[in-house]
Amino acid sequence: MVLPSRPVHYLIPMVAFAATVLLLFHLLDFPTPTSPFPTTTTTTTTTTKTLTLVPKAKHPFTDLISAYSQWDAEIGCRHFRDGNEWKRNSSSPIQELEGGSGCAGVGMEHVSVLVKGWTWIPDNLDNLYSCRCGLTCLWTKSEVLADRPDALLFENVMPPAVRRKGDPLRVYVDLEASRKPSGFEDIFIGYHAKDDVQSTYAGAFFHNNRNYHVSSQKRNDTLVYWSSSRCLPQRNKLAKSFLSLVPHHSFGRCLNNVGGLDMALSLYPECSNQDSALHWWDHLHCAMSHYKFALAIENHKLDSYVTEKLFYALDAGSVPIYFGAPNVWDFVPPNSIIDGSQFSSLEELASYVKAVADDPVAYAEFHAWRRCGVMGNYGKARAASLDTLPCRLCEFISRKGGRNAGTL
Ligand SMILES: *[C@@H]1O[C@H](CO)[C@@H](O)[C@H](O)[C@H]1NC(C)=O
Numbered sequence: 001m002v003l004p005s006r007p008v009h010y011l012i013p014m015v016a017f018a019a020t021v022l023l024l025f026h027l028l029d030f031p032t033p034t035s036p037f038p039t040t041t042t043t044t045t046t047t048t049k050t051l052t053l054v055p056k057a058k059h060p061f062t063d064l065i066s067a068y069s070q071w072d073a074e075i076g077c078r079h080f081r082d083g084n085e086w087k088r089n090s091s092s093p094i095q096e097l098e099g100g101s102g103c104a105g106v107g108m109e110h111v112s113v114l115v116k117g118w119t120w121i122p123d124n125l126d127n128l129y130s131c132r133c134g135l136t137c138l139w140t141k142s143e144v145l146a147d148r149p150d151a152l153l154f155e156n157v158m159p160p161a162v163r164r165k166g167d168p169l170r171v172y173v174d175l176e177a178s179r180k181p182s183g184f185e186d187i188f189i190g191y192h193a194k195d196d197v198q199s200t201y202a203g204a205f206f207h208n209n210r211n212y213h214v215s216s217q218k219r220n221d222t223l224v225y226w227s228s229s230r231c232l233p234q235r236n237k238l239a240k241s242f243l244s245l246v247p248h249h250s251f252g253r254c255l256n257n258v259g260g261l262d263m264a265l266s267l268y269p270e271c272s273n274q275d276s277a278l279h280w281w282d283h284l285h286c287a288m289s290h291y292k293f294a295l296a297i298e299n300h301k302l303d304s305y306v307t308e309k310l311f312y313a314l315d316a317g318s319v320p321i322y323f324g325a326p327n328v329w330d331f332v333p334p335n336s337i338i339d340g341s342q343f344s345s346l347e348e349l350a351s352y353v354k355a356v357a358d359d360p361v362a363y364a365e366f367h368a369w370r371r372c373g374v375m376g377n378y379g380k381a382r383a384a385s386l387d388t389l390p391c392r393l394c395e396f397i398s399r400k401g402g403r404n405a406g407t408l
């Protein structure tokens with residue numbers, strides 16, 4: 001086998017361990033430039049399964065496809081797969097779709113869910129689904145189509161305080177960091193595996209009707225994309241400190257440095273969306289795809305709270321620079337993101353980002369998972385997303401007995 005001409009840089013295991021230890025003590029603290037980041041240690045240990053090449057080249061390339069070709073010639077999928085053989089994680093923080101018990105307990109052949117109160121649940125999730133175990137599942141916002149539903153679903157709207165036997169089950173959804181049950185639901189849906197039904201953010205239904213053009217040309221003058229419109233003080237502070245160290249564009253309301261909210265369209269006319277009045281987020285994916293990196297900072301640093309901010313960037317082919325869930329690696333493909341918490345300072349992170357940006361082979365390696373099919377737990381994270389929620393919820397309702405479920 002031909003080995004890569006560059007040294008492969010394995011720094012995850014010690015750093016990850018140090019990060020875990022530190023995070024135990026700083027679970028709810030958001031990293032700030034002054035917080036004690038774990039020290040990045042360079043090591044040649046080979047027990048690890050991830051991390052990217054040490055950037056070496058000084059070539060501020062723009063063409064992504066030719067970067068891929070260079071990586072193919074120097075490294076290649078076979079070597080990447082060998083180096084990233086990913087252990088199936090039996091204690092993964094993602095619910096098993098099969099529930100371990102096969103189809104036992106799925107007693108109903110058809111379940112209907114009426115979406116009764118909502119703020120963001122997308123209309124086009126409405127469908128009649130064919131699920132596993134011979135179950136069909138009607139998910140609808142129409143009281144005409146589901147006049148006698150087995151369950152009522154509420155999102156950001158309180159369910160009725162009382163349920164009598166024979167009434168539909170009450171389902172409550174809260175995917176926010178707070179994950180707060182209403183107190184009146186029979187079934188709770190949150191982002192965490194401990195909730196009755198889990199819904200990760202790794203789903204296509206979180207972004208509808210947008211422009212999905214993906215640019216093959218990356219900017220080499222401005223490296224980092226950021227957009228945020230809830231200017232939370234901690235997030236803003238971290239973003240400001242980091243962005244001051246790297247050439248960037250900020251498109252949202254917070255720290256906007258491009259001259260307004262719709263500037264992405266002047267910069268990238270191909271990102272317009274003919275058929276709808278545009279919000280700046282309608283061209284978010286397309287705009288992001290012009291940058292080598294996208295900064296993604298969660299509003300809370302919580303176990304398993306990995307949101308669309310990260311998945312949008314992966315979907316758009318922009319490498320996320322991530323600050324958030326300590327267990328983020330359980331939700332993303334191997335070698336797909338730059339985890340800010342693994343650097344000893346923002347300066348060190350910034351110089352790493354700049355070095356990767358100038359090395360087509362090191363940069364292309366962040367896209368290898370998609371091109372070589374090395375997914376780790378990412379397949380599971382996607383399979384447990386909003387996209388598959390209807391079938392998974394209907395199955396849960398069926399196991400409970402639908403309207404015939406007992407009352408508490
Ligand atoms: C497996 O999952 C557990 C729980 O989230 C985590 O602590 C551990 O680091 C994971 N192991 C691997 C190899 O990813």
Ligand SMILES: *[C@@H]1O[C@H](CO)[C@@H](O)[C@H](O)[C@H]1NC(C)=O
Pocket residue numbers: 060061062220221
């Ligand atoms: C960016 O890329 C272009 C086209 O490949 C190249 O001509 C230019 O020198 C690069 N810019 C920088 C800052 O090196």
